[in-house]
Amino acid sequence: MRDKIINWLKENVSADRLEHILGVEKMSAELAIIHKVDPEKAAQAGLMHDLAKFFPPNKLLEIAQKEGLKFDSICANHPHLIHADVSAIVAQENFGVKDQKILDAIRNHTLGQPKMSLLSSIVFVADAIEPTRGNTQELENLRQISRKNLLKSVFKVSDYSLQFLLNAQRVIHPRTILTRNWALSEVIKADSLHN
Numbered sequence: 001m002r003d004k005i006i007n008w009l010k011e012n013v014s015a016d017r018l019e020h021i022l023g024v025e026k027m028s029a030e031l032a033i034i035h036k037v038d039p040e041k042a043a044q045a046g047l048m049h050d051l052a053k054f055f056p057p058n059k060l061l062e063i064a065q066k067e068g069l070k071f072d073s074i075c076a077n078h079p080h081l082i083h084a085d086v087s088a089i090v091a092q093e094n095f096g097v098k099d100q101k102i103l104d105a106i107r108n109h110t111l112g113q114p115k116m117s118l119l120s121s122i123v124f125v126a127d128a129i130e131p132t133r134g135n136t137q138e139l140e141n142l143r144q145i146s147r148k149n150l151l152k153s154v155f156k157v158s159d160y161s162l163q164f165l166l167n168a169q170r171v172i173h174p175r176t177i178l179t180r181n182w183a184l185s186e187v188i189k190a191d192s193l194h195n
């Protein structure tokens with residue numbers, strides 16, 4: 001199965017993207033062990049999270065429409081945002097993935113989702129901080145936090161990606177903010193229980 005997926009990826013994504021994907025696969029499995037989630041499932045979700053990354057906008061929209069996927073006007077205007085949902089469709093159709101938690105983790109990797117599962121949180125975080133993303137102090141800090149406090153890293157990674165989007169003057173999908181606020185409030189709740 002893994003070899004089949006990697007061979008498919010070699011045909012459908014760039015060499016750099018494949019390195020990133022393998023980084024997400026490995027880091028998802030590592031975080032899963034630390035946070036007591038099935039590392040097999042985390043590795044599979046990581047390996048398949050960006051299947052549709054290089055699909056052109058019209059192909060993304062076509063597949064989404066064919067599957068009856070509901071998407072808002074921001075996604076309609078920026079189809080790249082739905083590569084996560086379409087990757088889950090490809091995982092189902094090409095590789096027979098049926099596990100809803102794995103499919104959700106693939107769907108949630110770009111924008112997150114309030115109340116998302118540990119598995120989804122792991123892939124969301126690993127996508128942003130796996131080794132090929134760089135070695136800045138900020139990324140190193142995020143990597144440390146991800147091992148100690150997963151929800152804290154979800155809100156920090158959301159902030160990191162919001163800052164990137166603001167600096168690059170790119171469109172921000174409100175779900176990133178909803179994800180951030182959810183994780184932040186969970187962290188505050190947990191902190192108040194401990195103090």
Ligand SMILES: [Fe+2]
Pocket residue numbers: 049050053083084109110
């Ligand atoms: Fe992605």
Ligand SMILES: [Fe+2]
Pocket residue numbers: 020024049050127
């Ligand atoms: Fe990715």
